[in-house]
Amino acid sequence: MTALTFDTHEFVKTLERKGFTSDQAEGINDALKNALTVAEVATKTDLREMEYRMTIKLGSLIAAAIAIVATLHKIL
Structure with missing residues (x-):
């Protein structure tokens, strides 16, 4: 399967701009990274x-x- 690229820093900054705290944004980012690592995404x-x-x-x-x-x- 093809690896998908994902800008985690930009993702965190976007969440922070939308009102999430830094800790919340980092937590969501970590959860999403784990989910994407486990999932096999077909392109x-x-x-x-x-x-x-x-x-x-x-x-x-x-x-x-x-x-x-x-x-x-x-x-x-």
Whole structure:
């Protein structure tokens, strides 16, 4: 997965400008950093790559199924 960049200093300053105390802003920042560290966030690029891999795998499965059916048809 792709790492996301996040300006924590600017986040804290924004919270302080909106009326949060420095301690509150730092606490919210720490909680958000922990949540983002634990979460696995998929980007659009990640999703496109996964879609491509799934398309290739599905195509391979369909080709294999056709080959099996054709072989069985010849045998029977």
